[in-house]
Amino acid sequence: MTDAIKWFHSLDLNGEVMPGIRPADVLETEAEAIFSHSVKGKSVLDIGAWDGFFSFEAERRGAKRVLSTDHFCWSGPGWGTKAGYDHAHQRLSSRCESLDVDVFDLDPEKLGKFDVVLFLGVLYHLTNPYDGLRKAADMAGDLLIVETVTAQNRNEQAVLQYYENDSLDGDPTNFFAPNTKALAGMLREIGFPNVEVIPNPAVESPAAKTPAAEKRKWFGNRAAGQEKHVDRARHIAFAWR
Numbered sequence: 217m218t219d220a221i222k223w224f225h226s227l228d229l230n231g232e233v234m235p236g237i238r239p240a241d242v243l244e245t246e247a248e249a250i251f252s253h254s255v256k257g258k259s260v261l262d263i264g265a266w267d268g269f270f271s272f273e274a275e276r277r278g279a280k281r282v283l284s285t286d287h288f289c290w291s292g293p294g295w296g297t298k299a300g301y302d303h304a305h306q307r308l309s310s311r312c313e314s315l316d317v318d319v320f321d322l323d324p325e326k327l328g329k330f331d332v333v334l335f336l337g338v339l340y341h342l343t344n345p346y347d348g349l350r351k352a353a354d355m356a357g358d359l360l361i362v363e364t365v366t367a368q369n370r371n372e373q374a375v376l377q378y379y380e381n382d383s384l385d386g387d388p389t390n391f392f393a394p395n396t397k398a399l400a401g402m403l404r405e406i407g408f409p410n411v412e413v414i415p416n417p418a419v420e421s422p423a424a425k426t427p428a429a430e431k432r433k434w435f436g437n438r439a440a441g442q443e444k445h446v447d448r449a450r451h452i453a454f455a456w457r
């Protein structure tokens with residue numbers, strides 16, 4: 217049955233690793249950074265969960281409740297489906313809850329707020345990133361964690377880089393990358409006075425073991441040293457109320 221599933225995350229299902237596009241070592245390195253502030257005993261909302269790696273990881277690390285949400289790659293226009301998430305959920309005997317809902321339809325009145333909101337790898341897919349960030353922020357009671365492509369980090373102004381058509385990694389669903397100043401500024405403006413932005417160690421660390429070809433697939437021409445994207449990176453922002 218797993219042969220029919222197109223995996224995005226390389227999920228370890230009790231010793232058997234699913235052949236996802238995102239390599240297991242990259243995900244593990246990223247998870248160490250994402251969960252550097254403990255989720256033990258916390259409620260966690262994972263927006264754009266796809267196959268659920270970060271949801272299952274939050275559960276494994278002791279979150280008291282996890283809600284996984286997605287739409288674009290579960291039942292929307294994306295190439296993914298929810299089959300991987302559902303299969304993993306069963307194999308892991310997970311207690312994570314799931315809801316098929318778009319970022320812009322998230323409603324704290326209906327769903328309540330969560331101690332920790334994960335907004336990982338979603339921001340640059342949105343045509344209106346600032347409103348998307350606000351929607352994620354509305355759901356966060358304490359901590360919002362944003363992982364994103366960043367660009368123009370040497371620019372002294374706070375800017376968003378726009379990518380026409382598929383000019384970011386050949387993916388026409390990529391639109392905007394903020395620089396770290398814009399990312400931190402937007403987060404402060406929408407209610408998080410304490411913001412910490414760190415490089416995504418899965419990209420930046422020399423210890424990241426991802427093969428060059430995989431890196432290029434995921435992190436674009438920056439890995440190949442092409443001038444066009446030379447000032448590009450990926451960062452993780454932790455934003456506290």
Ligand SMILES: C[S@@+](CC[C@H](N)C(=O)[O-])C[C@H]1O[C@@H](n2cnc3c(N)ncnc32)[C@H](O)[C@@H]1O
Nearest residue numbers: 264265266286287288289336337338341342389
């Ligand atoms: C790159 S994947 C990231 C998945 C996971 N959070 C991670 O970090 O590995 C992007 C996610 O954003 C979701 N998404 C939400 N709105 C989207 C949109 N308008 N275009 C593309 N993807 C979108 C997709 O369904 C997908 O799950």
